[in-house]
Amino acid sequence: MSDASHKQTGEKELRLFLVAGEHSGDALGGKLIAALKQRYDGALTLGGVGGEDMAHEGFASLFPIEDVAVMGPMSILPRLPRIMRRVYQTVDAALAFKPDAVVIIDSPEFTHPIAKRIRKRAPDIPIIDYVSPSVWAWRPGRAKRMRRYVDHVLALLPFEPDAHARLGGPACTYVGHPLIEKLDAIEGADGAALSRRLGLAPEKPVLLVLPGSRTSEVTRLVDVFGDAVARVSAKQPIEVVIPAVRHVRDLIVAKTANWAVRPHIVDAASADKYAAMRLARAALAASGTVTLELALAQTPSVVAYRVDKLIANLRFLLKVPSVVLANLVLGKNVYPEYLQEACTAEALSAAILPLLGDTPERRAQLEVLAATPGKLRLASSSPSIAAADTVLAVVSAQPGAGKSRRGGPM
Template identity: 50%
Template sequence: MTAKAPCSSAHPDRPLTVGLVVGEESGDFLGGALMASLKAKLGTGLRFCGSGGHRMQAEGLTSVFDIADTSVMGLTAVLQRLPLIIKRVHQTVDALVEADPDVIVIIDSPDFTHNVAKRVRRKAPHIPIVGYVSPSVWVWRPGRARKMRAYVDALLALLPFEPAVHARLGGPATHYVGHPLIEHLGDLRPAPGERSDRDDPHRVLVVLPGSRGSEIERLLPVFGETVARVAARVPDLEVLLPAVPHLVSRIRQETASWPVKPTILEGEAAKNEAFRRAHAALAASGTVTLQLAIAGVPMAVAYKVDWFFRRLKDLNRIIPIAQVTSMVLPNIILGRNVIPEYLDEQVTPEALAARLETLLTDTEERRSQVDAFGDLDAIMRLPESQSQSEAAARVVIDVLIRAGAVQA
């Protein structure tokens, strides 16, 4: 049963309250869109509490802390900030328990948000909890799926294969609500003439070394050597490098000596335009690979892990942990490895440049990737022409109805 807008709170003495827990920017994007959809369906009198970034604050949330405090990746960075992260966990738990919301939605950043959820469940077990974005149980630590059932009542999945994965692993009830990228196809796909055809010798290569300092440190030098090798074989080469704001100055400094100096781009619009123009990409593993696939840009994907995950990879040879055969998101969604990937010692300028040369020209390998990308639309499409945030809001409202907090 779904609610009809507007819905009324089952507690007339106070506004309907939704708790939200976000630990980094990716969650803030999803949280802001979810809040907007919940207000559209339930009315503007909703009250929000918890943690979030500027998008969620624009929708009416007063965050209990600045999420820059918890937006870290990699074991080394986490250890350096661990006392502050632990403090933010307890601060968020206390704020949510005091607010006593009708539902709590934890969004992405599982190392932070799930620790909050576990503690809230112990202190206030009557509050239903919705998980938004599944941890990668299909990659490693599959036992997390079953453990989540103790503190997650419903899980919102961004990837179409995840409900079946959680059903197999004994996880919580999982609903595919679509990926936010499917709502931005027009921003990513080229208009006629935006991407030059195969007869034009001018080639555009987009380089994406990552959005975190640790990724830049590990990948940017080898990416620079790769670009030099490609430029020697592809004379009319333009290199575009989208960068997140806090890394722009560092990237400018470290690319100043490249033989083909990249155009450093800032902002989402500039990045999308780069994708629409690009003939090929060299990218760090991550969500950006799905953006490139949706934009129809063939790519080579590289990643170098930190020392902890390198030891974990060594352990995996003895005790298998990984549940998939690729680290590249489009490969996992498609169920076949069409995008070449390079990990650790495989990340060399020679290997990457040779691959990119085949992707910048009209080759069978390039056509094979582009053809495979065409299958993503059908796999990721939502029914009934819903938007991603609307589908997520619908599940949250169903949880509220079952809890008696909202009358249909």
């Protein structure tokens, strides 16, 4: 797709109000802003809530994103009064901004209450949801309810448009997962160079351990992962590498100090993470987006997860055959998953050991993982460009498009 041939022109400014509620949404928002600058030829004026990535594109946030960047009901409850103040502040600011469209980005606990209130007070403002809630996994009735306050969904996963159509949700376009933009970096990562730098024993297979990027995830998983590592190392000498994000690094260092195999801890924000994935013979990972990265890196893996008791009691609401994103994208449960009480050191080590050798289990995973890039790749553009083009198309399709909300030509 040629950027020039598809660039949209505008005589006057395009006003977009963007709302990201946590750091992964901020990363998407930053790339979306950069793509909008590429694809829209007129003046672009932005307002809303974002973080560092959006700020790098010249975006000024109403308040620090850290004020609302929390995950899960148990984390939200203690901060609910502050979050609700920020919700009302954001709604008032959006209406005062008089946008041509509002784009909410992920974090439905924060962004959807904002969208509902904007729709109630200004029903003519189009609202676009960048990242679909997991309506295909649980509480599917949310899809139909979203139609009241969301005009268009930008989906990261290829099966989500069909899911929204089946569930009566809003119009939905697959714009691609941002990880596909990192495919070259993943495939080109130099595992051998990392091995030399860390001084790894070449005769020992590398087990990559990924206990999560949030404090709550690491706290729940790191001890059972350590016990699994001990069981594996008792039968097969291994090296262990752990990519850690900055805010949980100290926790991981402390929790792994007495592991049977002393891990090599590298910076998850650097190229070392992908080099470690390419180097690893197998991985033990927390469920999450990292499973898609492992699939793109063609790394055989075992996946585990534990949540708080309140969420665990709601498991009967799940409507999917797997909670592992890589499995859902590939349409096959390629990565074995161990959740809650099934997440034991015995089970994890038993699943890891076959992946370290030349076994049918390992070969079966590699055969399925080879299809991952094709499942996520778009035919003719990057995800951020596709998202920007869809935002511009939604704005152009509105009654009165070509005029700003202040009455002049756009």
